[in-house]
Amino acid sequence: MDSAQVDAYLRRLGAVRPASPTSEALRELHLRHLRAVPFENLSIHLGEEIVLEEGRLLEKVTTARRGGFCYELNGAFGTLLAALGYEVELLAGRVYGDEERLGIPYDHLALRVRTADGATWLADVGFGAHSHHPLALEEGVEQKDPGGTFRVRAAGPDAAGVTGGGRAGAGDLDVLRNGSPQYRLETRPRALGDFAAGAWWHSTSPLSHFTRSLVCSRITEDGGRITLGGRTLTTTAADGTRGTRELETDEEVLKVYRERFGIELSRVPTVRNPDQGS
Structure with a gap:
C-alpha cells in the first residue's frame, strides 16, 4: 500500500494521518470507518466478483467508494492499519447462529491489532451491529461501548455452541455482546487468502443469509444506525x-444508496436467491 493509497483511504474516512500508531488513533479510525464505509452485501446481488486481494479491496473502498462484508472491510482496514505502522494479524472466526450453533470455518474475519503504546485490541469494522470502538483483548473484562456491553472469554469445552461445530480449540475466544455470544475466534494468525473459501460460500450458497437478503448499514454521526434492507429503510x-x-x-x-450511504448504483440489486427469502 503506497502513500497515495493511504491518503485516499484516509480521505474516505475523513481522517488525518496519525502521528503514531497509538490506541487513541486506532479508536478514532475504527469509529470513522464504521460511519463512512457501509457494511453491505450488494456485490453478491449485482453479480460482482468478490476478490480477496489487497489491491482489489482498496480499490473498492477508495475508488469505487463502496463497502462490503467482513472479509472485505476488515481485510482493507487491516491493510490500512499496517501501512500506518500498526502490527496487524488476521483472525478467523465462526459466527454463532440459531440455538447458538457455530457457522462454517472462516465464517468471519477480524483483526488483532497491537499499538505503539503496548496495547492489544480486537478491531472489527465488518460485523454489522457490533462495537463502535476496538475491544481490549482481555478475558473476562466487561467493556461498555455505544454498541452494547462486550466481553471476551476463553472458549472452553463447556462453552455454548459446542454442539454446533465441535469443541473449542486451544486458545479460542468467544466474543459476547450483552451476554450473548457473537462469534468464536481462533487466535492463530491467518493470511487473507485463507478466507477465500468462506467468502465464496457466503456469496454463492443458498444456505448463506448473505445470498437471501440485501443489506446496507452504517453507524450515523449521532451514534445511531441507518440500514437499508431491500426496500425497507430503518433509522x-x-x-x-x-x-x-x-x-x-x-x-x-437508488437515492437512499446515493445520499445516505454514498454509493452510486446504476440499477437496484436483485436478491440472488429470492426463493429462500428476502
Missing part, C-alpha cells in the same frame, strides 16, 4: 428509538 437513534418506511420506487432506493 435507529442512539437512544434506541427506531423508525421504518418502505421505499416504493427504484428511484427512491
